[in-house]
Amino acid sequence: MIKFHPSEQHLFHYVTGDLTPAMLMMVGTHVDMCPHCQNEIQHIEESLAQKVFGQAQVPAELTEQVSFFDGESMLASIMSQTPKRITPVMRQDVPNELVLEGKRFQLPGTLARNQHRVGEWQKILGQMWRAPVHVGGEDVLTFIYMDKDTRVPEHTHKGREATLVVNGVFNDERSEYRDGDFIFVDDSVIHTPETRHEDCLTLSALDAPMHFTSGLSRLLNPFSSLFFK
Amino acid sequence: MQTVTTPKLERKHMSSAQPDDPDHAAALLALVANEQSRQAFSELFHYFAPRLKAYATRQFGNEQTAMDLVQETMTNVWNKAHLFKPDRGSASTWIFTIARNIRFDFLRKNKHRQHDLSADELWPVLAETNDSLDDDYALDDDLLMQQLAGYCESLPKAQRTVIELIYVEGKSQQEVADALGIPLGTVKSRTRLALQKLRELINSDD
Numbered sequence: 214m215i216k217f218h219p220s221e222q223h224l225f226h227y228v229t230g231d232l233t234p235a236m237l238m239m240v241g242t243h244v245d246m247c248p249h250c251q252n253e254i255q256h257i258e259e260s261l262a263q264k265v266f267g268q269a270q271v272p273a274e275l276t277e278q279v280s281f282f283d284g285e286s287m288l289a290s291i292m293s294q295t296p297k298r299i300t301p302v303m304r305q306d307v308p309n310e311l312v313l314e315g316k317r318f319q320l321p322g323t324l325a326r327n328q329h330r331v332g333e334w335q336k337i338l339g340q341m342w343r344a345p346v347h348v349g350g351e352d353v354l355t356f357i358y359m360d361k362d363t364r365v366p367e368h369t370h371k372g373r374e375a376t377l378v379v380n381g382v383f384n385d386e387r388s389e390y391r392d393g394d395f396i397f398v399d400d401s402v403i404h405t406p407e408t409r410h411e412d413c414l415t416l417s418a419l420d421a422p423m424h425f426t427s428g429l430s431r432l433l434n435p436f437s438s439l440f441f442k
Numbered sequence: 443m444q445t446v447t448t449p450k451l452e453r454k455h456m457s458s459a460q461p462d463d464p465d466h467a468a469a470l471l472a473l474v475a476n477e478q479s480r481q482a483f484s485e486l487f488h489y490f491a492p493r494l495k496a497y498a499t500r501q502f503g504n505e506q507t508a509m510d511l512v513q514e515t516m517t518n519v520w521n522k523a524h525l526f527k528p529d530r531g532s533a534s535t536w537i538f539t540i541a542r543n544i545r546f547d548f549l550r551k552n553k554h555r556q557h558d559l560s561a562d563e564l565w566p567v568l569a570e571t572n573d574s575l576d577d578d579y580a581l582d583d584d585l586l587m588q589q590l591a592g593y594c595e596s597l598p599k600a601q602r603t604v605i606e607l608i609y610v611e612g613k614s615q616q617e618v619a620d621a622l623g624i625p626l627g628t629v630k631s632r633t634r635l636a637l638q639k640l641r642e643l644i645n646s647d648d
Binding site: 228229230234237238241255258259261262263265266267268282284287288291292294295296322323326327330347348349 | 462478480483484487488489490491492493494495497509512513516517520521522523524531532534535537538539541542543545546549555556557558559561563564565566
């Protein structure tokens with residue numbers, strides 16, 4: 214059961230396409246995994262469609278323009294085309310598995326369709342691996358894989374971080390997070406994510422590098438942008 | 443045409459119903475999908491295109507780009523009407539999501555940045571996938587398959603034939619259309635109706 218969801222605003226801007234590329238991927242992947250948010254998305258789509266198409270009359274200020282809409286030539290040119298039917302592509306042709314350290318992960322649709330964007334996996338701290346997901350835009354989308362019994366040094370963020378559990382479990386001081394949980398934190402939050410008996414594959418969007426706050430791991434700060442960016 | 447006194451009946455009447463009636467819009471799309479009906483498409487066009495233009499003009503503030511969005515959206519409606527799935531939402535919602543995708547790609551088109559996402563990678567509204575492999579219908583449980591075989595017996599013969607060819611013999615919808623000598627759209631609608639019926643039967647057993 215998914216406990217943590219994107220905000221209503223995230224969902225709304227996902228539907229309109231007005232989030233950063235990394236956040237579109239994050240929210241889209243959550244929606245793939247979450248029937249509750251799939252429902253929400255459908256409602257948002259319906260109400261936006263109602264707003265765009267529902268009015269009985271096109272607004273007067275637009276129709277008053279002399280050439281507001283003369284669509285007859287467009288209509289004719291569209292209908293002069295013969296609809297092309299392409300043989301359906303079998304879903305199975307789309308690779309939707311990620312193989313990592315000998316483990317196989319099923320990827321939700323949004324990630325499966327964008328698997329070609331996943332870069333090289335690199336080992337970082339201890340039993341943690343990361344791979345960039347190249348989606349363009351300013352913020353950074355990263356796959357992070359933590360083996361069981363792994364702890365990320367305590368840190369804050371200079372910007373905001375969204376994390377989505379793709380597979381597995383992790384904990385921080387506040388809660389336990391499982392498949393599909395979507396967590397959004399800003400720079401006021403200090404946390405120490407860790408895995409216990411299970412490993413965990415997450416997707417993370419960061420709009421600024423992490424800032425490590427405790428003990429020796431502060432030494433990591435100069436390098437944190439290398440690790441996470 | 444105001445002679446019919448029952449409003450409900452009047453709305454069902456072809457000559458008085460507007461494409462803002464969801465059932466009527468869905469029926470028009472089905473006519474476009476199955477018969478390439480020019481009349482049905484014209485009716486959809488005359489309703490949706492001006493509204494799309496009003497939307498796109500607000501979005502882009504540029505008349506030419508707005509008209510490009512209208513043209514590309516309505517071209518997809520003409521060519522891809524067979525991808526509209528009435529059980530997943532209304533016709534106007536489907537057309538809205540097509541326009542949303544085109545707007546998304548328009549906003550990135552001229553930037554030529556490396557790695558930019560494309561709309562169909564985020565929202566596969568117009569993906570040509572095989573219906574039989576859609577998540578909702580992906581059934582791999584043996585027990586369920588046996589139950590399903592029982593349920594199939596209660597389908598109308600025309601629907602059962604299509605279902606058997608696709609799910610038992612593994613034919614594509616196009617192959618089924620060719621084998622039976624019926625239009626692809628008919629195969630699709632029979633498949634859809636049959637799956638709907640099967641889903642009802644499964645749910646009613648729960």
